[in-house]
Amino acid sequence: ERILIGMNDARDPIYFDPEASRNxxxxxxxxxxxxxxxxxxxxxxxxxxxxREQGRNVLVFDFKGDYTDRDHFCTKSSLGQVFVYDNGLPxxxxxxxxxxxxxxxxxxxxxGQHIFGIASVLNKRDRGSHRQEAAIREAxxxxxxxxxxxxxxxxxxxxxxxxxxxxxxGETLRISNIGAYEKxxxxxxxxxxxxxxxxxxxxxxxxxxxxxxxxSIQKKEIKNTLAELIVLSAH
Numbered sequence: 740e741r742i743l744i745g746m747n748d749a750r751d752p753i754y755f756d757p758e759a760s761r762n763x764x765x766x767x768x769x770x771x772x773x774x775x776x777x778x779x780x781x782x783x784x785x786x787x788x789x790x791r792e793q794g795r796n797v798l799v800f801d802f803k804g805d806y807t808d809r810d811h812f813c814t815k816s817s818l819g820q821v822f823v824y825d826n827g828l829p830x831x832x833x834x835x836x837x838x839x840x841x842x843x844x845x846x847x848x849x850x851g852q853h854i855f856g857i858a859s860v861l862n863k864r865d866r867g868s869h870r871q872e873a874a875i876r877e878a879x880x881x882x883x884x885x886x887x888x889x890x891x892x893x894x895x896x897x898x899x900x901x902x903x904x905x906x907x908x909g910e911t912l913r914i915s916n917i918g919a920y921e922k923x924x925x926x927x928x929x930x931x932x933x934x935x936x937x938x939x940x941x942x943x944x945x946x947x948x949x950x951x952x953x954x955s956i957q958k959k960e961i962k963n964t965l966a967e968l969i970v971l972s973a974h
Contacts, residue, residue: 742789744782755786780805784812791816796948800966804954818948823965824955827933832857832968833879834902834940851891854879857905860967861923874919878912879903905932926961941972 741756757764769786771779784806787797797818799806806812813820821829835853837846854876862872880890882903909927912920951969953962 740793742786744786784816787818788812788816791818791948796945798944798948799950800969801950801952801954802959802962804952806950807952807954813950816948818950820950820952822952822955823931824929824953827931827936828965828968829936829949829951830939830941830944830972831902831904831937832932832941832972833882833905833908834938834972836972837896837940837942846896847893848896849893850883850889851893854883854890856971857968860964860971861926863964863967871919871922874916875908875912875923878908878915878919881911881915882907902937904934904937906930906934925958926964929956929961931965941969 741754741759743752744755745753747753755769757767771782773779787799787806790797797816799818801807806818807820807822808814812818833853835848835850837848839845840847858872858876858879861875883890886901886903888900888902906927909920909924953965956962956965
């Protein structure tokens, strides 16, 4: 349903309405911009509240603690809260995307593509060299092999499969390449990747409405890396 977001200079109502029957938007993207104190956060909160009224799920990346329940916003909007610094990232970024084969209709996963994506994100954290990215990629491959899962190619997905978590990658990298590990050690020293989430894919977040609060993590580079891992899983 369309959402009223304001009035124009002629006092005509303006709606956010990407599914308008006469003029549907080509995409759902919406950018809110303005000077500090102009009400950007309040407008976004209003939009989230209206989405939740319509029963839509919402996933919020909260870098500054603007959306957690200081003003009962989460309660009013029926949003769960995850404080990532205290409780960890609530899914396993190493759980690959599950696709449906167009011919056989079987569930398939592409491990090789996923490993390359994860290694690229972690390496970008420190703007590392190609050699460092290769070391990270090899550590991820080792962790998959230790779980009995091939480290390349696409193959059928089995519900019994157990995937490594990123904390295990840190331990593997520390043993196999201490130089590469030291470059991104801080990512692992905070304990953000928990074994209790190793069986949770990104899809588990899509069935919930959550605020992921990153505000207690001091370094913006780590916040950005976590957000990139989530976006990679979303893609």
